[in-house]
Amino acid sequence: MSTNGNGMNENKMDDALVDEGAGGGNVSGGGPSPESEPGSVVAGVPAPPPGKLTKADFTSDQEVRWCPGCGDYAILNNVQKVMPELGVPREKVVFVSGIGCSSRFPYYMNTYGFHSIHGRAPAVATGIKSSNPELSVWVITGDGDALSIGGNHFMHAIRRNLDINYILFNNRIYGLTKGQYSPTSEFGKKTKSTPMGVIDYPINPASLAIASEATFVARTIDIDVKHLGAVVNAAAHHKGVSFVEVYQNCNIFNDGAFDSFAERAVRAENVLYLEHGQPMIFGKNRDKAIRMNGTLPEVIQLGSETGLNETDALIHDAHERDPSVAFMLARMEHPNFPQPVGIFRDVQRETYEDLLAQQIETAIAQKGAGSLEKLINSGEMWTVE
Amino acid sequence: MSATIDTPPVEERERNLEEVETVTIRFAGDSGDGMQLTGTQFTNTSAVIGNDISTLPDFPAEIRAPAGSLPGVSGFQLNFSSRDIRTPGDQPNVLVAMNPAALKVNLSDLEDGGTIIVNTDEFNKENLKKAAYASNPLEDDTLKGYRIHRLPITTLNIRALQEAQVKLSRKEMDRCKNFFALGVLYWLYDRPMEGSLEWIKSKFAKLPEVARANEIALKTGYNFADTTEVFTTHYTVRKAVIAPGKYRKITGNEATAIGFVAASQLAGRPLFYGSYPITPASDILHELARHKNFGVKTFQAEDEIAAVCAAIGASFTGHIGLTGTSGPGVALKQEAIGLAVMTELPLVIINVQRGGPSTGLPTKTEQADLFQAVWGRNGECPAIVIAPATPADCFHMAIEAVRLAFKYMTPVFYLSDGYLANGAEPWRLPSIDELPKIEVKFADDPTNFLPYKRDEQTLSRPFALPGTPGLEHRVGGIEKQHETGNVNYDPENHHFMVLLRQAKVDRAAQDIPDVEIFGEKTGKVLVLGWGSTYGSITSAVEKLQEEGKSVSSAHLRHLNPFPSNLGEVLLGFERVIIPEMNLGQLATMIRAKYLVDAVAFSKVKGRPFQIREIVRKVEEYL
Ligand code: SF4
Numbered sequence A: 001m002s003t004n005g006n007g008m009n010e011n012k013m014d015d016a017l018v019d020e021g022a023g024g025g026n027v028s029g030g031g032p033s034p035e036s037e038p039g040s041v042v043a044g045v046p047a048p049p050p051g052k053l054t055k056a057d058f059t060s061d062q063e064v065r066w067c068p069g070c071g072d073y074a075i076l077n078n079v080q081k082v083m084p085e086l087g088v089p090r091e092k093v094v095f096v097s098g099i100g101c102s103s104r105f106p107y108y109m110n111t112y113g114f115h116s117i118h119g120r121a122p123a124v125a126t127g128i129k130s131s132n133p134e135l136s137v138w139v140i141t142g143d144g145d146a147l148s149i150g151g152n153h154f155m156h157a158i159r160r161n162l163d164i165n166y167i168l169f170n171n172r173i174y175g176l177t178k179g180q181y182s183p184t185s186e187f188g189k190k191t192k193s194t195p196m197g198v199i200d201y202p203i204n205p206a207s208l209a210i211a212s213e214a215t216f217v218a219r220t221i222d223i224d225v226k227h228l229g230a231v232v233n234a235a236a237h238h239k240g241v242s243f244v245e246v247y248q249n250c251n252i253f254n255d256g257a258f259d260s261f262a263e264r265a266v267r268a269e270n271v272l273y274l275e276h277g278q279p280m281i282f283g284k285n286r287d288k289a290i291r292m293n294g295t296l297p298e299v300i301q302l303g304s305e306t307g308l309n310e311t312d313a314l315i316h317d318a319h320e321r322d323p324s325v326a327f328m329l330a331r332m333e334h335p336n337f338p339q340p341v342g343i344f345r346d347v348q349r350e351t352y353e354d355l356l357a358q359q360i361e362t363a364i365a366q367k368g369a370g371s372l373e374k375l376i377n378s379g380e381m382w383t384v385e
Numbered sequence B: 001m002s003a004t005i006d007t008p009p010v011e012e013r014e015r016n017l018e019e020v021e022t023v024t025i026r027f028a029g030d031s032g033d034g035m036q037l038t039g040t041q042f043t044n045t046s047a048v049i050g051n052d053i054s055t056l057p058d059f060p061a062e063i064r065a066p067a068g069s070l071p072g073v074s075g076f077q078l079n080f081s082s083r084d085i086r087t088p089g090d091q092p093n094v095l096v097a098m099n100p101a102a103l104k105v106n107l108s109d110l111e112d113g114g115t116i117i118v119n120t121d122e123f124n125k126e127n128l129k130k131a132a133y134a135s136n137p138l139e140d141d142t143l144k145g146y147r148i149h150r151l152p153i154t155t156l157n158i159r160a161l162q163e164a165q166v167k168l169s170r171k172e173m174d175r176c177k178n179f180f181a182l183g184v185l186y187w188l189y190d191r192p193m194e195g196s197l198e199w200i201k202s203k204f205a206k207l208p209e210v211a212r213a214n215e216i217a218l219k220t221g222y223n224f225a226d227t228t229e230v231f232t233t234h235y236t237v238r239k240a241v242i243a244p245g246k247y248r249k250i251t252g253n254e255a256t257a258i259g260f261v262a263a264s265q266l267a268g269r270p271l272f273y274g275s276y277p278i279t280p281a282s283d284i285l286h287e288l289a290r291h292k293n294f295g296v297k298t299f300q301a302e303d304e305i306a307a308v309c310a311a312i313g314a315s316f317t318g319h320i321g322l323t324g325t326s327g328p329g330v331a332l333k334q335e336a337i338g339l340a341v342m343t344e345l346p347l348v349i350i351n352v353q354r355g356g357p358s359t360g361l362p363t364k365t366e367q368a369d370l371f372q373a374v375w376g377r378n379g380e381c382p383a384i385v386i387a388p389a390t391p392a393d394c395f396h397m398a399i400e401a402v403r404l405a406f407k408y409m410t411p412v413f414y415l416s417d418g419y420l421a422n423g424a425e426p427w428r429l430p431s432i433d434e435l436p437k438i439e440v441k442f443a444d445d446p447t448n449f450l451p452y453k454r455d456e457q458t459l460s461r462p463f464a465l466p467g468t469p470g471l472e473h474r475v476g477g478i479e480k481q482h483e484t485g486n487v488n489y490d491p492e493n494h495h496f497m498v499l500l501r502q503a504k505v506d507r508a509a510q511d512i513p514d515v516e517i518f519g520e521k522t523g524k525v526l527v528l529g530w531g532s533t534y535g536s537i538t539s540a541v542e543k544l545q546e547e548g549k550s551v552s553s554a555h556l557r558h559l560n561p562f563p564s565n566l567g568e569v570l571l572g573f574e575r576v577i578i579p580e581m582n583l584g585q586l587a588t589m590i591r592a593k594y595l596v597d598a599v600a601f602s603k604v605k606g607r608p609f610q611i612r613e614i615v616r617k618v619e620e621y622l
Helices: A072-086 A102-108 A121-131 A143-149 A151-160 A205-211 A225-237 A264-270 A324-330 A352-367 A372-376 B035-048 B100-109 B125-130 B153-163 B170-174 B177-188 B194-203 B208-227 B252-267 B282-289 B304-316 B327-343 B370-375 B393-408 B418-422 B491-511 B531-546 B566-571 B585-594 B611-619
Strands: A093-097 A112-115 A136-142 A164-170 A216-221 A242-247 A271-274 A288-293 A296-301 A339-346 A381-384 B017-019 B022-030 B052-058 B073-081 B094-097 B115-119 B147-151 B234-236 B245-251 B271-275 B297-300 B320-325 B347-353 B384-386 B411-417 B424-428 B474-476 B523-530 B551-556 B558-560 B573-580 B599-602
Touching: A072 A102, A072 A164, A072 A225, A093 A102, A093 A121, A102 A112, A102 A136, A102 B474, A112 A121, A121 A136, A121 A151, A121 A164, A121 A352, A121 B271, A121 B297, A121 B304, A136 A143, A143 A151, A143 A164, A143 A205, A151 A164, A151 A205, A151 B304, A164 A225, A205 A216, A205 A242, A205 A324, A205 A339, A216 A225, A216 A324, A225 A242, A225 A339, A264 A271, A296 A324, A324 A339, A372 B252, B022 B035, B022 B100, B022 B177, B035 B052, B035 B073, B035 B177, B035 B194, B035 B245, B035 B424, B052 B418, B073 B100, B094 B100, B100 B115, B100 B125, B115 B177, B153 B170, B153 B177, B153 B208, B170 B208, B177 B194, B177 B208, B177 B234, B194 B208, B245 B252, B252 B271, B252 B282, B252 B320, B252 B347, B252 B393, B252 B411, B252 B418, B271 B282, B271 B304, B282 B297, B297 B304, B304 B320, B304 B327, B304 B347, B320 B327, B320 B393, B327 B347, B327 B370, B327 B411, B327 B474, B347 B370, B347 B393, B347 B418, B370 B384, B370 B411, B370 B558, B370 B585, B384 B393, B393 B411, B393 B491, B411 B418, B411 B531, B418 B531, B523 B531, B523 B566, B523 B585, B523 B611, B531 B551, B531 B573, B531 B611, B551 B566, B566 B573, B566 B585, B573 B585, B573 B611, B585 B599
Parallel strands: A093 A112, A093 A136, A112 B474, A136 A164, A164 A242, A216 A242, A271 A339, B017 B234, B022 B094, B094 B115, B115 B147, B271 B297, B271 B320, B320 B347, B347 B411, B384 B411, B523 B551, B523 B573, B573 B599
Antiparallel strands: A216 A339, A288 A296, A381 B245, B022 B073, B052 B073, B052 B424, B245 B424, B384 B558
16 A cells, blocks of 8 residues: 555545556446446435435544554545445445454444444344345454454355345454454464464455355455445445455554555556456456366466467356356465456345345235234133133 | 043043042153153143143253153143142152153152052063163062052053054054053043144144044043043042133243233334244244244344344344343353443343253253343443243233333343243233333434433433434444443543443332232241242242241342332341242342341252242241
8 A cells, every 4th residue: 555654644534645546446247337327226225316415424523543554544435435326315324343443434434333242243234134124234344353253143144145235354464452363364474473473274255255155245455446436336236245355454463465466566467357247357468367277267378479369268257156166266366366356246146134024924914914912812712700 | 442442431420539629740751752742731621621730841951862761751740720829839749650761750759659650561671771770660669658550551552543443653653652641641630631632633634644543542541541440539620719811821931922022012113033042942932933923023043142133233223122042142142232231222131041050951940140140241231130930920021121121221131941931820811901011212303412312210312223314323332422422431431331321220120110028018037039939939938828927928020120129128027038049149139239138048950949848948937
């Protein structure tokens, strides 16, 4: 991130300070694109009269307390910017978080918010969304919160396919507790709690989400703000659980964790932007691609030297119901591969809250709306005179 | 036997029909023998003909321990009476033992000179060995002094079914022997068979041959008892003289589930039940899942923590957030309950207490989670704690829990236990207008809205639901600034908020009924109790009062805060004795709060108190 350690304003991050990045922006992965549907809706939530709200409406009066230069600012900034575009009235939005640096997020959104306890945000969100499906529910979590203490809820909230947006800030470190390794920290990493290096193997959040039957899985980068905004927007439009992993720089305890591919200068070369229906081509000169070699992916060089061209590249299909290729893509890593970002998977399945509502409707149709009188006066009864 | 298989005797033979007031029967057999079913059928029939009833099922912890083994014994005790009774009876008068293990496990509980009905067919070498009998108790002195009826139930049952040419395997036929035994007992206690016959018909509607077999088994058992000379006398128990009204039989878990559905109707708010399967609370989940037509949402969560967190999320949107579990589950939920205390959201936590610590005795009863409810969280973390006293009372206390949770914007613990959960009694059905109204108010005015502003009377904060324009606010587990609800680390504010949260829960005392005294307001001994000990305590005290002793009792249904008059009540007696199925948890609270030298009377055996145990204890202090 270009602003590391510059002592930037703690409260307000100027958009101009954020590198707009190269190549990002287009994440056409499925779902209706916001441009194509004016006054668009977040699945299930009725749209208000269009064009009223601005970013300022979604900004709370609370002082933002992340470290100067933290990647969280860019994410907050972009989510605040995207919210008015979604056409959801402010009072219908709920941000739910767990514990960790990222989990302070709800305090800064001028919506309803619930800062819950460590790891449990998905469970709280499950209760909120299933009891009031009209709400647009956002879970904000981190790598420790979601994958360590909250690992169980991660898997189950995702497989239930509630229509919630689940954003994981992955900085590969524990920030709030000051620098211990996390479940996504690299093997061998030296941290305060692992002076001789981490000896447990990291987990890959996007591939775990796919394995947990997620219907929408995407990845983006804090400083690639256009791409981030577009991914968040697409996530909001997906009906069902939308899981988004954001690579987020913790400039205090794990600075530069993603620099090797996320830095502006190298991004085009080292990042693969997945676009539905498009060949997987990357590189500054768009001269490299991904194709299958047997059951494994490989990087190929396009051009006259190799005789390979666009048509040899694998075409991305985010709507494929079989998760195998999405899983494979989610596990490709720099430097052996370009680091993939964008929408890995975007498929439809009935949501938990809809199925629950249907069961209630069916029960009412079959038995009639519940009557307290009948509830009490049922079973074998007798009278004492 | 064949002559009597198909039709019950036309004329009623009034052969030595003796009237008795109260009978306690224990049905015992292998867990595969269907003893719970037999006991339940006998109970239903007795209730419907107007006896007062009280039951105590006793399940093994294992689903199917090895057949015939001691850990595999399943029991069901039933007390039925023409009097108003409150307990399943101290000691069975009659023991039905379907195998040697059942005899071994239960014999010591039987009253001196009591009646034993045994299935002699099962007393073979192999089963005797499994029950660790060195010699056959039917042939040695083991059963001396008891009245024994030896019936070859297995053989009689199979023979009857074979003669009727029932088309089932031998194993399936053998499964009907519990209905044969039930038939014998129906004759012995002069009960009609109609209810059970109807039950068989509807239960096995899709398996007509199984239905026929069970019907034959039941009738054959009845006729066998009637026509043979095995029993010289049979007995009748008249209708009980209890309060007039319409009744149904209910267990604590059923009453709990129905009570929360009723609360939802009374409050006009949907019920959300988050739960994870656990003995002995799972039946509440099963029952609530059947009431979706009341808009009830049941959520079987991935774990105990998710169950409570989802309930909190539901509360946040204005549903009745309810979670239910047993002690180990509460241990897991406590951090989240602290979150509900901090965010000041209504939440009800059902704890169907069982033997602890750790996994403890999952199928046995205990009351050792009172401290856990009152004090078991980090920080100063007050919650309201209430406890139903009887199975039927579970219905009313469920409504009370929801009323208090909404009024005081706070978690409320609802402490049931295994004994209440599975025990049954007649429930006099309330009319709808007898039930309290539950008032629920939501904020909707954005003018000067402050999410943590206080209601002067209750000290509770306004309840603003997501979806309400202009009231957007954030809640969370970090300390809140008074009134604004903003994150705040100021030491003075924290001190103030700690006091405020406590004061709010204390305020609930203004809103709960005084504790009632059973007996004189002053005297030598007060027996104070809470929860499921109600029946034994009240019966014991009634007995002592009939003997002219200076004893009263009082039963707490609100444990935090205590009823306002409790201090005064305690002062009226020289001694306060507190029977509890723990090591004196209420006694400790009473001693601490009122400086009264209360006597803790502990029993932690996974079984409820017997009336006579309490009588004897009280007599020590008279
Ligand atoms: S510790 Fe790291 S993640 Fe946390 S606020 Fe500071 S920079 Fe951001």
